[in-house]
Amino acid sequence: MIVGEITKSGPFTHGTNTVQRTMFTVLLALLPATFFDLYLFGWPAIFLFGVTIGSCVLAEALMLALAGRPLAKTLSDGSAILTGWLLAMTLPPWAPWWTGALGAVFAIPLAKHAFGGLGQNLFNPAMVARVALLVSFPVVMTAWIEPHPLFSANAPSFAAALDITFGNGLPDGVTAATALGYVKTELSRGIPVFQSLSEYGRNTDLSYTPDLMDLAAGYKSGSLGETSALLILLGGLFLIRRRIITWHIPATMLGTLFLLGTLFNLLDPARFAPGYVHILSGAAVLGAFFIATDYVTSPVSLKGQVIFGFGVGCLTWVIRTFAGYPEGVAFAVLLMNSLTPIIDQYTRPRLFGRTRKGEPLPLKGD
Amino acid sequence: MKLFPIRGGIHPEYRKERTSERVIETLPLPHRLYIPLQQHIGAPAEILVSEGDQVKKGQVIARRHGQISAHHHASTSGRVIAVTEIPAPHPSGLPQPTIVIEPDERDEWCVLPDPIPDPFAVTPEVIEDRVAESGIVGMGGATFPAAVKLQLGIRHRIDALLVNGAECEPYLTCDDRLMREYADEIIDGARIMAYALGAPRIVVAIEENKPQALETMRVAASTFPQIEVVAVPVKYPMGSERHLTLAITGRETPARRLTADLGVVVHNVATARAVHQAVRLGRPLIDRVVTVSGGAIREPKNIAAPIGARVSDLIDFCGGFSQRPECLIQGGPMMGIHLPGLDVPVVKGTSGILALTADEINERQADPCIRCGSCVSICACGLTPVELAAHIRHDDLEGAAKLGVMDCVSCGSCSWVCPSHIPLVHYFNYAKGALHAQEREHRKTERTKSLVEAHAARLERIAAQRAATVARKPKTTTIDEIQA
Numbered sequence: 001m002i003v004g005e006i007t008k009s010g011p012f013t014h015g016t017n018t019v020q021r022t023m024f025t026v027l028l029a030l031l032p033a034t035f036f037d038l039y040l041f042g043w044p045a046i047f048l049f050g051v052t053i054g055s056c057v058l059a060e061a062l063m064l065a066l067a068g069r070p071l072a073k074t075l076s077d078g079s080a081i082l083t084g085w086l087l088a089m090t091l092p093p094w095a096p097w098w099t100g101a102l103g104a105v106f107a108i109p110l111a112k113h114a115f116g117g118l119g120q121n122l123f124n125p126a127m128v129a130r131v132a133l134l135v136s137f138p139v140v141m142t143a144w145i146e147p148h149p150l151f152s153a154n155a156p157s158f159a160a161a162l163d164i165t166f167g168n169g170l171p172d173g174v175t176a177a178t179a180l181g182y183v184k185t186e187l188s189r190g191i192p193v194f195q196s197l198s199e200y201g202r203n204t205d206l207s208y209t210p211d212l213m214d215l216a217a218g219y220k221s222g223s224l225g226e227t228s229a230l231l232i233l234l235g236g237l238f239l240i241r242r243r244i245i246t247w248h249i250p251a252t253m254l255g256t257l258f259l260l261g262t263l264f265n266l267l268d269p270a271r272f273a274p275g276y277v278h279i280l281s282g283a284a285v286l287g288a289f290f291i292a293t294d295y296v297t298s299p300v301s302l303k304g305q306v307i308f309g310f311g312v313g314c315l316t317w318v319i320r321t322f323a324g325y326p327e328g329v330a331f332a333v334l335l336m337n338s339l340t341p342i343i344d345q346y347t348r349p350r351l352f353g354r355t356r357k358g359e360p361l362p363l364k365g366d
Numbered sequence: 367m368k369l370f371p372i373r374g375g376i377h378p379e380y381r382k383e384r385t386s387e388r389v390i391e392t393l394p395l396p397h398r399l400y401i402p403l404q405q406h407i408g409a410p411a412e413i414l415v416s417e418g419d420q421v422k423k424g425q426v427i428a429r430r431h432g433q434i435s436a437h438h439h440a441s442t443s444g445r446v447i448a449v450t451e452i453p454a455p456h457p458s459g460l461p462q463p464t465i466v467i468e469p470d471e472r473d474e475w476c477v478l479p480d481p482i483p484d485p486f487a488v489t490p491e492v493i494e495d496r497v498a499e500s501g502i503v504g505m506g507g508a509t510f511p512a513a514v515k516l517q518l519g520i521r522h523r524i525d526a527l528l529v530n531g532a533e534c535e536p537y538l539t540c541d542d543r544l545m546r547e548y549a550d551e552i553i554d555g556a557r558i559m560a561y562a563l564g565a566p567r568i569v570v571a572i573e574e575n576k577p578q579a580l581e582t583m584r585v586a587a588s589t590f591p592q593i594e595v596v597a598v599p600v601k602y603p604m605g606s607e608r609h610l611t612l613a614i615t616g617r618e619t620p621a622r623r624l625t626a627d628l629g630v631v632v633h634n635v636a637t638a639r640a641v642h643q644a645v646r647l648g649r650p651l652i653d654r655v656v657t658v659s660g661g662a663i664r665e666p667k668n669i670a671a672p673i674g675a676r677v678s679d680l681i682d683f684c685g686g687f688s689q690r691p692e693c694l695i696q697g698g699p700m701m702g703i704h705l706p707g708l709d710v711p712v713v714k715g716t717s718g719i720l721a722l723t724a725d726e727i728n729e730r731q732a733d734p735c736i737r738c739g740s741c742v743s744i745c746a747c748g749l750t751p752v753e754l755a756a757h758i759r760h761d762d763l764e765g766a767a768k769l770g771v772m773d774c775v776s777c778g779s780c781s782w783v784c785p786s787h788i789p790l791v792h793y794f795n796y797a798k799g800a801l802h803a804q805e806r807e808h809r810k811t812e813r814t815k816s817l818v819e820a821h822a823a824r825l826e827r828i829a830a831q832r833a834a835t836v837a838r839k840p841k842t843t844t845i846d847e848i849q850a
Binding site: 009010011012013014015016017018019021022073077079117118119120295296298299300301302305344348349350351352353354358360361362363 | 695702704728739752769781783792
């Protein structure tokens with residue numbers, strides 16, 4: 001069929017929403033957390049952030065050129081920037097530049113354009129990139145550092161930062177464990193969860209204990225997006241308010257994670273981390289509001305989104321608790337992505353005037 | 367009154383304030399009137415006049431043809447100067463047989479049918495006949511012959527007449543103005559229709575954004591205990607017949623059935639007023655109120671225009687264009703149709719003429735679908751437009767049919783909400799058209815097949831008969847039989 005440039009069938013008015021507006025609203029929602037985290041981890045993080053987004057946009061431009069699609073229009077929709085941004089937020093902040101660049105290769109040409117470009121990909125590009133990097137370079141991808149706020153005494157200088165990102169890599173002795181990673185390692189040594197949790201903070205140079213507020217505020221080691229649960233939550237609520245996303249995926253995902261965590265923690269506190277730790281650490285909040293809610297790779301109906309969120313929550317808990325990796329959001333999201341088409345198929349709304357099976361509704365007296 | 371929620375819906379910018387406070391003005395008689403034979407759903411009317419005939423105002427000039435059709439009348443007195451083909455108010459712009467009248471400025475009425483002084487004392491058939499004689503069709507835009515809809519009372523038990531004053535389309539204010547200026551006539555027409563249908567109850571449904579219309583209609587209805595005027599939430603497409611029925615009664619019309627099967631008949635407020643005029647005054651449907659609006663119109667107005675006035679006559683009356691319109695629409699912007707030009711006439715279903723600017727249309731080239739799911743959550747019919755479009759794009763019309771594309775009412779909400787500006791309704795209209803064509807083709811082949819089969823069966827039967835005749839002939843005796 002042919003659709004002309006100006007459609008002669010209605011409607012002859014249109015809502016103000018556009019793809020571009022949607023993408024840039026998401027970017028806006030990410031800003032507070034991003035600023036805070038870039039401040040927290042200083043120049044190396046800023047370099048990596050720039051390299052990752054730049055590589056994603058470059059890769060997108062290259063792919064569009066190869067496919068013979070209009071460059072300016074598609075590039076300006078902001079989707080490649082968003083992919084790069086989210087990917088950057090899941091990398092260790094002081095990781096070398098090539099993680100961002102290689103991540104862009106995984107995310108844009110492989111996860112997005114191999115499937116047909118914007119809107120066609122089955123899997124979340126940023127998560128594909130993160131997981132591909134994680135399984136390929138486990139050491140680099142788990143070299144977390146504790147916060148080195150910009151302009152503070154222990155912050156690396158601009159030159160030192162250049163060396164970290166583009167040169168010799170991490171200086172000795174700066175890596176630290178994330179809360180989840182620490183608990184996991186300690187548990188494997190036979191240290192119960194409650195003990196390792198209370199020790200977690202004291203093992204770092206900074207004199208703080210990992211209480212609720214610290215975990216939430218984000219003054220802790222981790223990737224950019226793992227740190228400030230509160231600021232991410234703020235951005236997420238902004239997205240709900242602007243009707244970019246609905247509460248269905250974040251609420252069911254975080255709710256499931258919290259309930260499973262709390263339940264098993266009550267059953268055996270030595271083996272299972274409490275619910276609030278699951279929510280406030282790792283990429284749970286970022287995943288719930290910004291990654292699992294990715295339009296392209298999540299179900300379209302609200303009912304489908306509830307199932308999807310529930311699945312991501314369950315799998316995240318299972319992977320964090322039983323699998324080899326301390327963090328499971330990326331894997332959980334990718335696994336549920338693969339189920340999206342089938343969830344969509346089984347959660348179509350009921351047609352007006354028809355039964356679920358598609359038969360006309362019975363009339364009284366029929 | 368307790369209302370029931372309808373699924374989905376959108377809240378487009380209403381832009382009704384441009385004309386909502388403008389009193390209905392009467393269009394000066396144009397120099398020519400163009401009255402098409404087809405202004406309604408069903409068969410075109412049969413022409414009764416020929417070139418050179420003198421006609422009087424209200425005279426039947428085309429007679430309904432078949433079960434579903436409508437009379438058409440001369441909107442003024444004058445001379446038939448041509449019976450010709452002119453572009454119809456239809457996106458195709460295809461020519462349509464049309465009677466062209468040159469008014470004689472006398473505006474002289476013909477002998478009208480006698481008023482029915484007490485419509486509640488005559489039989490429903492008398493009312494139906496009068497409505498049919500008066501050429502009344504559904505004036506909300508669907509243009510289904512009103513008399514046929516009044517006959518629904520014969521086979522169905524009708525509990526309620528639903529008078530549709532929702533006017534959920536943006537821009538349009540013709541029904542709003544009618545309710546504010548002619549509330550008594552609308553209520554009277556509604557009572558007559560309810561009587562003809564045998565409906566004990568009348569519910570007038572008006573969207574909450576028309577408080578004055580609600581008020582005047584409430585006052586007009588206050589002396590009739592069987593009438594209830596209800597404010598319904600502002601939500602597009604609240605004015606859709608089935609959705610309004612659901613909102614008021616809580617009952618969902620089964621697919622492929624009528625609201626009458628639930629005991630509800632829906633008529634537009636303008637139709638109710640036309641029935642009042644036909645029954646009480648004997649006056650046929652020869653004019654209607656049209657909202658002329660849009661950013662490109664110098665002075666937007668609500669105009670009472672004779673049927674057959676050209677769109678250009680109405681626009682001139684509004685001071686012409688203030689800028690070049692990007693698009694000319696008949697009806698509302700959501701479900702209206704693109705007009706091929708300014709020379710097409712106002713017909714019985716013309717609720718609005720909109721000259722829209724590019725800003726108002728906000729048309730963009732489509733981006734790829736990002737599966738945001740907005741279309742799924744807003745679809746009032748429970749469809750999944752995102753999936754339908756994917757099937758149709760790959761020419762899998764059967765797949766689209768299975769997902770219910772034929773249940774789409776083309777309300778346009780999905781296209782409106784789509785951030786990628788994908789012309790979803792355009793896809794669905796295409797699919798519906800193609801599926802209808804397939805269906806017709808299929809029926810034709812089936813018919814041919816059954817004819818061929820019948821032919822073959824007949825030949826076989828004849829052959830069998832012949833064989834039987836041959837078999838009945840005396841057999842020659844065999845050796846075995848002799849031995850036995």
